[in-house]
Amino acid sequence: MSNFQLVLPKLGESITDATIITWLKNVGETIEEDEPICEIATDKVDSEIPSPVSGVIKEILYQADDVVEVGKVIAIIETEATSSAEVTPQTTSTQNTTTSNLQDSEPATGNSQLEELRPSVSNRFYSPLARSIAEEENLSLNEMESIDGSGENGRVKKSDIVDYINTKNTPVTKVEKSIPVPTPANKPVAISPKPAARESQLDNDNVEIIQMDRMRKIIAKHMVDSKRIAPHVTSFVEVDMTNVVTWRNKNKKAFLEKYGTKITFTPIFIEAVTKAIKDFPAINASVDGDNIIIKKDINIGIAAALPSGNLIVPVVKNADFLNLQGIAKATNALVDKARNNKLSPDDVQGGTYTISNVGTFGNIMGTPIINQPQVAILATGVIQKKPAVVETEYGDMIAIRHLMYLSHAYDHRVVDGYLGGSFLRRVADYLEAFDVNRPL
Numbered sequence: 001m002s003n004f005q006l007v008l009p010k011l012g013e014s015i016t017d018a019t020i021i022t023w024l025k026n027v028g029e030t031i032e033e034d035e036p037i038c039e040i041a042t043d044k045v046d047s048e049i050p051s052p053v054s055g056v057i058k059e060i061l062y063q064a065d066d067v068v069e070v071g072k073v074i075a076i077i078e079t080e081a082t083s084s085a086e087v088t089p090q091t092t093s094t095q096n097t098t099t100s101n102l103q104d105s106e107p108a109t110g111n112s113q114l115e116e117l118r119p120s121v122s123n124r125f126y127s128p129l130a131r132s133i134a135e136e137e138n139l140s141l142n143e144m145e146s147i148d149g150s151g152e153n154g155r156v157k158k159s160d161i162v163d164y165i166n167t168k169n170t171p172v173t174k175v176e177k178s179i180p181v182p183t184p185a186n187k188p189v190a191i192s193p194k195p196a197a198r199e200s201q202l203d204n205d206n207v208e209i210i211q212m213d214r215m216r217k218i219i220a221k222h223m224v225d226s227k228r229i230a231p232h233v234t235s236f237v238e239v240d241m242t243n244v245v246t247w248r249n250k251n252k253k254a255f256l257e258k259y260g261t262k263i264t265f266t267p268i269f270i271e272a273v274t275k276a277i278k279d280f281p282a283i284n285a286s287v288d289g290d291n292i293i294i295k296k297d298i299n300i301g302i303a304a305a306l307p308s309g310n311l312i313v314p315v316v317k318n319a320d321f322l323n324l325q326g327i328a329k330a331t332n333a334l335v336d337k338a339r340n341n342k343l344s345p346d347d348v349q350g351g352t353y354t355i356s357n358v359g360t361f362g363n364i365m366g367t368p369i370i371n372q373p374q375v376a377i378l379a380t381g382v383i384q385k386k387p388a389v390v391e392t393e394y395g396d397m398i399a400i401r402h403l404m405y406l407s408h409a410y411d412h413r414v415v416d417g418y419l420g421g422s423f424l425r426r427v428a429d430y431l432e433a434f435d436v437n438r439p440l
Contacts, residue, residue, distance in 0.1 A: 004053050004077040008068050011042055011345035017069045018042050018345075020062050027057050037075065040068075041214065045312060045343050055079035133161050162221065215310045226372045230411040234367045235421045237406050239428040241383050243436045244268055245402040251440060258440055259325045267327040269355055269380055270300050272430035274319045277353060280423040283415065284352045286373040292414050301351035301371060302331060304338040313371055314343055315351040358407075359383060365405040375415055378427065379407040 011018055021039040025031050036048035037057075059076040062068050134144055139161075147164045149156040212220065248263060255263040277284045277298050284295045298320040301313040314334035319327060337343045353374060358366040359382035366379040381404050388401040408424040 002079055003058060004055065004079050005073045006037070006049075006051065006075045006077055007073050008040070008070050009049070010070055011040075011047075015042050015070065015345050015349070017067050020064055020066050020068060020074070021046065022064050023060060024048070025057050027060055029057050031055060031057060031077065042345050045345055045348050046215075046341065047344050049074075051077060053077055053079050133165075137161075137165055139165075162217075213308070213310075215306075215308065215312075219310060222372065223369050226369050229372060230370050230375070231413060232367075232370065232409050233412045233415075233417070233420060234407055234409045235417070235424050236365060236408075237424055237428045239404050239406055240388065240432050241402045241404045243434040244431060245383060247434060247436050247438055255325075255328075255440060259329065261325075261329045261332050263324075263328050264331070265380075265383070266302060266355070266357060267324055267331050268431070268434070269357070269378075270302070270316060270319055270327050270331065271324055272427050273300060273353065273355060273378060274298055275430050276423055276426040278320065279426055280419060282419055283376050283410070283423045285375050285414065286352075287375065287411065287414055288373075295352040297350070297352060299350045299352045301348075301354035301374075302334065303354065303356040304335050306338055307341060312338055312343065312348060313351060313354055314338055314347045315349065317350065354378070355380065359404065365407045367407060368409050370409055370411055375413075376408065376410040376420065376423070378424075379409070381405040381407070 008018060018040040019042075021041050023038045025035075025037050031037055031051045031054065033052065033054045034050045037051045038049050040047060040049055055077040057075060058078040060074070061076070062072075062074050068074055133139075143164075144156065144161075147156050147160050149160055244265070248265070248268075252263050255261075281294055282292075284298060286293045286295070297318060300316045300319045302316065303311050303313050306312055314337070316322070316327060316330045316334065319330075322330065334343070334347060337347065351371065351374065354368075354371040354377045356366070356368045356377060356379045358368075358379050362382055364384070365381045368377045368379040370377050383402050383404045385400050386403045387398050388403060389396050390399045390401065406424060406428060408420055408427075410420040
């Protein structure tokens with residue numbers, strides 16, 4: 001028998017920690033290789049951690065709601081195989097000892113706010129993530145101690161701190177309960193303030209109050225931050241999609257038989273956007289202070305719906321190195337993983353430009369919000385049959401065409417009208433020039 005140390009694996013670019021949502025196995029239970037042992041959550045996505053070995057769960061070192069750094073041992077699995085990964089005193093200690101080691105291993109920063117949150121001063125445990133946020137927001141010990149924790153045993157979670165900061169930064173207008181107002185007869189009259197709208201709603205039996213889930217809170221914050229950070233400008237063009245629709249209708253069955261995957265419009269959109277990015281590389285960028293960072297990789301995010309109704313943006317990596325078949329396979333695989341809650345943190349990392357297909361909902365167009373830290377996003381509307389003027393060798397004629405609106409929102413700090421509009425027009429040109437006789 002030997003003991004295997006299960007560590008929290010690397011979850012993707014820039015992800016340094018994760019929150020344990022729940023353990024799928026308990027101490028003493030048997031687990032098979034590749035069987036999920038726990039569910040974890042990052043700021044991007046929820047996912048399962050599989051066990052790399054078969055054995056019996058000997059010890060669980062972190063509990064639900066605990067924030068764990070990547071690389072930390074989270075559980076001990078007793079296996080029959082001989083292994084050099086024997087348990088050390090630090091990893092076999094109880095939860096309290098492990099927590100203490102986490103605190104003691106934090107590097108000294110010299111920041112007085114952070115030092116105040118160390119256990120030598122406070123009897124309350126604060127995770128490395130909580131202390132980091134406190135340092136960034138200059139929260140004092142008294143402020144942190146006043147926050148009501150929603151985690152186990154009242155532990156302060158990241159969401160608790162974010163809620164506190166948002167409340168703290170929201171200006172509150174103070175209204176006196178009664179204000180003496182002299183009348184012409186010099187008689188004081190008490191004026192009572194109107195009840196707050198929220199209070200009246202809570203007292204009303206005809207409303208339903210729904211608590212946001214964790215992902216909805218993250219989405220809400222992400223959207224508000226994007227509108228606050230980036231001045232949005234949106235441009236629109238109408239695209240003739242007749243060639244694309246004709247080619248897809250003619251080839252979708254053969255495409256599925258030949259490549260084993262469906263051909264939807266999304267891979268065609270991604271291909272056109274990728275070509276246009278090569279023509280206008282400045283659109284494939286992010287902003288860091290006064291610096292514009294042009295990305296060499298072209299990683300296209302695609303907005304997808306989760307079973308919960310929330311939206312997430314998995315990323316087709318290096319789309320410029322894929323042909324249409326490769327883009328279709330990558331896109332369909334990501335959408336399928338999203339629908340089945342199987343996305344990994346790495347699946348939603350590294351996007352450089354995003355496409356949102358609002359046409360899926362029957363919308364003709366939309367004004368999408370930029371997916372930070374990117375500087376632009378494209379919305380594709382529903383494709384509709386409409387009469388349109390077309391040029392022929394016999395002159396202009398009215399014909400039925402498949403038309404669609406494209407909406408391009410961009411960050412006006414770094415993307416001006418020329419770049420934003422020209423890029424959008426180029427995407428439309430590539431779609432309209434699609435070869436109706438293109439071979440599979």
